[in-house]
Amino acid sequence: MGGPALRQHHAHHAIHEGALSGAIDKTEELEILIQEGKSAEARLAADQLLGYWVTRVLSHADAEEEGFYEEMAGENPDLRLAVVKLTRDHDILRMIVADIVNELPKDGPAPDVMRLFYSLITINAIHSREEERLLFGEHSE
Numbered sequence: 001m002g003g004p005a006l007r008q009h010h011a012h013h014a015i016h017e018g019a020l021s022g023a024i025d026k027t028e029e030l031e032i033l034i035q036e037g038k039s040a041e042a043r044l045a046a047d048q049l050l051g052y053w054v055t056r057v058l059s060h061a062d063a064e065e066e067g068f069y070e071e072m073a074g075e076n077p078d079l080r081l082a083v084v085k086l087t088r089d090h091d092i093l094r095m096i097v098a099d100i101v102n103e104l105p106k107d108g109p110a111p112d113v114m115r116l117f118y119s120l121i122t123i124n125a126i127h128s129r130e131e132e133r134l135l136f137g138e139h140s141e
């Protein structure tokens with residue numbers, strides 16, 4: 001998911017919005033399955049949600065770190081620092097996903113795992129907002 005879309009603010013914003021709204025929908029669906037006690041379906045949905053974070057969000061992060069950040073920062077020291085911080089956000093998302101990978105087989109989609117899934121949504125939303133503000137000069141709200 002590299003290419004010119006990352007460099008265009010509008011297209012990049014659309015990638016962020018699409019990935020986030022899909023994650024929110026799938027997380028809410030998973031929570032309902034758990035509440036209804038549908039454990040087999042919940043387990044499947046949790047695996048799919050985990051796969052969604054890897055393919056839609058972590059792969060986007062990987063693509064950004066494979067040249068896009070470097071290109072946007074150039075020789076500007078403020079932007080170079082911004083890119084270090086944004087990369088750390090990616091690392092935190094990766095660590096939470098790794099924790100979910102470890103916990104899911106043990107407990108299935110239990111409340112502890114839901115807490116991790118919701119933390120991904122919050123951190124990713126803040127990260128995307130900051131990324132757009134810092135790299136595209138967007139001062140939203």
Ligand SMILES: [Fe+2]
Binds near residue numbers: 060086127
């Ligand atoms: Fe990012």
Ligand SMILES: [Fe+2]
Binds near residue numbers: 012016060064128131
């Ligand atoms: Fe991004």
